[in-house]
Amino acid sequence: MNEIKIPELAESITEGTIAEWLVKKGDKIEKGDPVVELETDKVNVEVNAEISGVITEIVREEGDDVEVGDVIAKINENGEAGGTSSEEEEATKEEPKEKKAEAAEKVESPEKEEVKSDNKSDVIASPAARKRARELNIDLSSIRTQDPLGRVRPEDVDAAAKGANEKKESKPAKKEEAKKSEKKEFDKPVERVKMSRRRQTIAKRLVEVQQEAAMLTTFNEVDMTSVMNLRKERKDKFVDKHGVKLGFMSFFTKAVVGALKEFPLLNAEIQGNELVLKKFYDIGIAVSTEEGLVVPVVRDADRLDFAGVEREIGNLGNKAKNKELQMNDLQGGTFTITNGGTFGSMLSTPILNAPQVGILGMHNIQKRAMVMPDDTIEVRPMMYLALSYDHRIVDGKEAVQFLVRIKQLLEDPYDLLLEG
Template sequence: MATEIRVPTLGESVSEATIAQWFKKPGDAISVDEPLVELETDKVTVEVPAPASGTLESIVVKEGDTVEVGALLGQIAEGGAAGASASTAAKGDTKAGSPEQQAPAADQIVDVLTPSAGESVTEAEVGSWSVNVGDVVKADDTLVELETDKAAQEVPAPVAGKVVKIAAETGATVEPGALLCQIDTSIVGGASAPAKSEAPQAAETAPAASPGTDMPPAPSASKMMAENNLSADQVSGSGKRGQVLKGDVINAIASGATAPSSASAPSAASRGPVAAEDEPREERVRMTKLRQTIARRLKDAQNTAAMLTTYNEVDMGPVMELRKQYKDLFEKKHGVKLGFMGFFTKAVTHALKEVPAVNAEIDGTDIIYKNFCHVGVAVGTDKGLVVPVVRDADQMSIAEVEKEIGNLGRKARDGKLGMADMTGGTFTISNGGVYGSLMSSPILNAPQSGILGMHKIQERPMAVNGQVVIRPMMYLALSYDHRIVDGKEAVTFLVRVKESLEDPQRLVLDL
């Protein structure tokens, strides 16, 4: 019987914590109330004591990970390591040297369990395994990718050793705490590599680590590099310690990176032209849970809300001039680049304070007005659209907003967003301009009542003081729920955003 170790309640306003350090490792004997792990929050550092005596059976989350209150940290097996060894010896004194006793001891087998992905996530789908039974792995090597209806996450190896069992196959649905695989810690290799019998095959298919880093590419990136015949030196890694991520491979392909032609050209020539009829004309791919949820939520928003969109345009010249004048000084002082999202987020929070209906939501026959501004920023990733939230953006400076958006953007691209990062938003900003969109009608992010669509900045002839001049203009689109927001309020909101951006000093002076 195993006892679960979970994140304790950390205070009324604290919903998550970061794993600072583990004091024990799997297989260690522990006593009740003995400190096991140290957690850091934005307010305090706390130690989590052992809820029972026994042996630390498994560690689910590693140091540096962020977890929510109630999340599973690890499990304790009944009986201490010493007690278990004594019991085994007492039962089998006469067989101590027999071959049957050469099997790994129970405390050498570490269970890798499905981690908790958030309070509202009850199951996950097992994606592609990066290892096979018999492979030797190092601690923190990626074992498998899990997909939930909110996000995708990679499960790292909690310890070094040999994979002796895979309990959940690709495509299986598992609940938090379910067994994924087992690792025998008595066999520890110096590198994350398959068993000898499979080493040659792996050497042919898995790209080496990119130059300047000892981190191998992420599994999804490795697969895409192999499919496109790309080598590690053709892709620049943006992940932790320079690791190549799937997004890096996509960017490399988009920038025109191709495999060396010397090896592929002769083989292609020897095969001759490939008939068009030999190529598949269509491909059926199962939707991920995240994509299914995106599709369902967007359709629900259309079916439920009385959605309407109003448009305006803004002269981005003043913001661009201010940005050009101070961008170097801003980056030197704050350590982050001055972009447009900081200005837009602050302009939105000012307008939300003046038109609170756009920041409200409908609950049955009630309207819930929010006295705070949690602004969601829509981010497109290779897994789908996610909306991380900048909390209390109305209380932040432009520099603080830029830092938080940069941090959330990196976590989104690396697949590290947690549930706490994507819940609780009161309004959303979607920037289609980064893809070249000139105008669009964004769909509401239910249960929110408003979403602002940004678009491409394009120079156009404008009439200014009776003269035709060329100005950098952007179309703005506000989609809103007409059940709660009247047309007058929607237009007023959009005009206030326009005024703030065309006179950015208003943002500094809080006008």
């Protein structure tokens, strides 16, 4: 009998949650077949079988938290599909009279102390009983069973839970009242939903960033007239030549790269007592998914032309939508762009994507009456920009100048398009 364990996933990932079993007990699988989908704090990954055989037992259920090295299933190399494992067959065979007598003695004399194993996996129990024990937080090795063969069944778990509850009821009234008050936290109906692994990690990291970084946000606004006119003028030729649409994100990505080259501290990070100034430009593009926000990275954005940036953003967006992002799609960004404008946001203060020290927030484009240099008033498509930065590295003056430079590049995008 062999075991299926959680393998080493990536350097920064040591745990996850079982999202979905792709096989069931009795299924015959081949080496390399995916057996379970694991949700981690970054992406969902599939765990593949290392040997061929038949699944004889599902040890961990969907929704269970697991770590690298945990046993999640058992597999029999010599088993037949739909059959039972050799261990189960042996357990169901007629046993010698001595063992039957021993089992009967256990049933007749429940007051005798049982020898319990320290290893829960040594307890013979049905998958349903194991699942029920996890739900009720009952130790399988502490359960007395009436089965002559010593196999723990769901009704044994329920009986153990009932006994535990009866013991709890005998505790002092004050403690019982305290528990009742805890249960009555809400007077009206509520629904409790377990946070996904990714959502837990997002929450944890956002709080950590605000506690560890000296985060400030500076704002500006950009006149999008020139960008919109340029897109309208070139969009058909651009699609015919490159096969992708000319969107806003390529303009912002190239403008960010240009500004980062002039203000390199926005492309750095802190490591201990050192500043690491990065000489490459891997720009993270925040993407919203059903499971939460992910930030896939456009590698070497400075070496891509506008079509290359648009193509890469499109590919990463599709992978995020189809849950196909890999670990290397998310690691190593140097600066992040997030576009709340797609959801109608007018203004926000984006939170840093640690260990990065800068993030640019784009917002909704709205027509507003603007006073022009010659004191005339014109209706212009305007967008608010927000730059959050780590004040431990970046001074306010540098942050303001960085954002002003982005504004300048976007309001005169023709050179940016040609140079890009």
